[in-house]
Amino acid sequence: MASTIKPVLPTSYKAAVIEAPGAPLKVIDVTLKKPGPSQVLVKVLACGICHSDAGLQQGHFGPHLFPRVPGHEIVGDVVKIGGGVSRVANGDRVRGTWHGGHDHTCRQCHMGLFQICDNAVSNGISQDGGYAEFVLLRSEAVVRVPKDLDPAQVGPLLCAGVTVFNSIRKMKIEQGNLVAIQGIGGLGHLAIQYANKMGYKVAALSSGSEKRDLALKLGAHEFIDSSQVDPIKALKELGGAALIIATAPNPKSIAPLTGALGAAGKLCVLAPVGQLEINSFDLISKAASVHGWPSGHALDCEDAIDFARTHGVTCLVERFSLDNAQEAMDTMIQNKVRFRSVLVMGSE
Known part of the structure; x- marks a missing residue:
């Protein structure tokens, strides 16, 4: 059951940002924003690093996206909800994925292929992602996650x-x-x-x-x-x-x-x-x-978690602190990690 205790929120938080194409990740202080309609504010516990994050850093998604906080393998706890949110509540553990939101109106959405919506939002690409202590996510795309699972393993599990x-x-x-x-x-x-x-x-x-x-x-x-x-x-x-x-x-x-x-x-x-x-x-x-197949939407992710939990599928990860985000990225790019790099908030 979600907690009814409202957490005391800071006025700012740390985030690793890419300021321009080719620029290294830089940890800065960011002003905390309240969630708008259909948004949830999530305190990030862990965020995996994906090759698409490196593609963003290298400018492959275009120069208009910067500055940007990358990261779509996000796991954390909901600490504040915006208007109209009913799927999740404060205290729920959730996961933000590559698929960050959809319009509910296009043909693909009517087919149930929300992840290829005409107006899809991508976490860490078209909106700021989880290389941060807090992140705003659209509620229709968040994935509910059991709290007994390791956040560092769940993040990559719902991407790869x-x-x-x-x-x-x-x-x-x-x-x-x-x-x-x-x-x-x-x-x-x-x-x-x-x-x-x-x-x-x-x-x-x-x-x-x-x-x-x-x-x-x-x-x-x-x-x-x-x-x-x-x-x-x-x-x-x-x-x-x-x-x-x-x-x-x-x-x-x-x-x-x-x-x-x-x-x-x-x-x-x-x-x-x-x-x-x-x-x-x-x-x-x-x-x-x-x-080919384009990953999955929130229900697909919940199915993947449930299957993994039932049958013992595990993700092998190496953990890094937020301050070492660029090192974690480099380790992945150089193929030195077995098998997924993950940022764990609050770790050294």
Whole structure:
């Protein structure tokens, strides 16, 4: 039950801001604003760091967005609600995601695809995000989170986690079939767990043997080292994949994967790599197809949390303080983190 005690709020708080394209994260004091209609004010407990945050810093989303506080893997407690808010109350633990709000009126919203609304808002991109001690979120997009879960693990679970969870279930592959996961990073290590717990035979693909033991521990039944064997041939020897989830951003590794699909197999690409040269013969001859999936909305996220909680899916994280936000970003960019960097407020 949400608390009825109203917390005493400060007049200002710390936030890590990107002041211009290419500028480093800088921790500054920000004046605390009250929530407007349909908004909630959240005291941030943790915020994960995503590759899209680095894209923002590098100016890939355009120069008009700055200054901006990044971060969409937000977990915290509601401390004040604006007018018209009924979904959550003071004291509730919530999660802010990439999807930060929608208009309820466009065709996509009527289809239930709120995350691709014509007028969608993105936390940490089009409005300030969670690299801060407090954040304002739109109430229609917040996700309710059980308080017994570690906030540092929940944040990435509802970015990378809901992305792979949703993409697997939306492909509608029957249980027992072979699902291959290309890449064992922030997305891939969660995809292996979700696919295993959903009842699939799981093959993990990685370049090098360093992650073999981890992949098998996470739930892979087969490990394919693409630096030693042809992954297409290896998957075909296993009968062909009903589904391949591509998570590692390497177009030269992704494009040939259509050759490893079984009859009516599906390649779902989650790594944004731009153009791919796909062999159309693979698609035509096997009735195969290529897909993408845009993460998820609030209900999808709650489903992903509930599934993870029930079946023991966990996110592996490294923790950083807000003052070390740029270090956390650099660690992710340099691929030195296993597997998600997370800012934890109040930590040293």
